[in-house]
Amino acid sequence: MSTLAQRLDAVQQRIADAAEVAGRDPADVTLVAVSKTHAPEDVADAITAGATHFGENRVQELVAKAEVVDAPSSVQWHLIGPLQSNKAQHVVDRGWWLHGVDRTSLVDRLARVAQRPGDQRVLVQVNVGEDPAKHGCTVEEAPSLVDHAVRAGLAVRGLMTVPPLPPDGVDAATDARRHFQALRELRDRLAREHADVTELSMGMSADLEAAVAEGATMVRIGTAVFGARGTAPWQPAA
Numbered sequence: 001m002s003t004l005a006q007r008l009d010a011v012q013q014r015i016a017d018a019a020e021v022a023g024r025d026p027a028d029v030t031l032v033a034v035s036k037t038h039a040p041e042d043v044a045d046a047i048t049a050g051a052t053h054f055g056e057n058r059v060q061e062l063v064a065k066a067e068v069v070d071a072p073s074s075v076q077w078h079l080i081g082p083l084q085s086n087k088a089q090h091v092v093d094r095g096w097w098l099h100g101v102d103r104t105s106l107v108d109r110l111a112r113v114a115q116r117p118g119d120q121r122v123l124v125q126v127n128v129g130e131d132p133a134k135h136g137c138t139v140e141e142a143p144s145l146v147d148h149a150v151r152a153g154l155a156v157r158g159l160m161t162v163p164p165l166p167p168d169g170v171d172a173a174t175d176a177r178r179h180f181q182a183l184r185e186l187r188d189r190l191a192r193e194h195a196d197v198t199e200l201s202m203g204m205s206a207d208l209e210a211a212v213a214e215g216a217t218m219v220r221i222g223t224a225v226f227g228a229r230g231t232a233p234w235q236p237a238a
């Protein structure tokens with residue numbers, strides 16, 4: 001059985017190898033270790049092993065875990081899941097990255113409840129594969145949503161996507177690549193008007209190589225770092 005430190009090293013090596021193939025600097029790819037369902041002790045172990053970015057997909061789990069993990073100031077948290085407008089006040093002004101911003105009503109709420117909207121880093125989630133099971137605006141909606149969020153004063157730093165499950169018989173990583181490419185092309189178009197729109201949050205345990213090949217600047221890796229997930233979110237003992 002490999003330890004968390006060994007698995008983290010192996011993922012860093014996969015990123016380095018994929019970056020080399022793509023002629024990219026591996027330092028331009030941030031590993032976001034996705035700790036959902038895992039205990040704060042596992043996050044602490046990952047910090048000891050050198051991880052500095054952590055992702056959670058549920059607001060409550062992130063709020064609870066960030067409170068109990070004794071993290072150095074170098075650690076950054078990312079909310080990578082959907083965000084309901086009525087939870088916005090729980091996640092703003094904490095220095096967290098919000099990857100799931102996908103509609104104007106949420107932008108407006110975030111801008112209204114934030115003390116410092118200009119410090120609130122957000123990524124616009126785009127459903128590039130038009131998968132009805134996935135969150136995100138469409139590719140067509142993305143430019144006006146980015147404009148809207150910039151005008152609202154939020155720090156819009158890039159785009160995020162979760163590709164659809166592949167059609168039967170098609171390899172997931174191979175299929176994901178065209179969706180990653182679509183997100184990169186969209187980012188490149190948006191960056192002409194918005195120089196701060198640089199980040200591409202894409203790629204998970206099974207397809208990080210394809211994502212790095214297409215320009216990912218943040219890969220969100222759960223299973224390959226922490227092992228198999230539990231069935232329920234972590235919550236503090238009552």
Ligand SMILES: *Cc1c(COP(=O)(O)O)cnc(C)c1O
Binds near residue numbers: 034162222
């Ligand atoms: C859980 C999750 C991941 C990590 O998935 P793995 O396949 O375990 O690496 C990445 N992104 C999002 C949005 C997730 O919810």
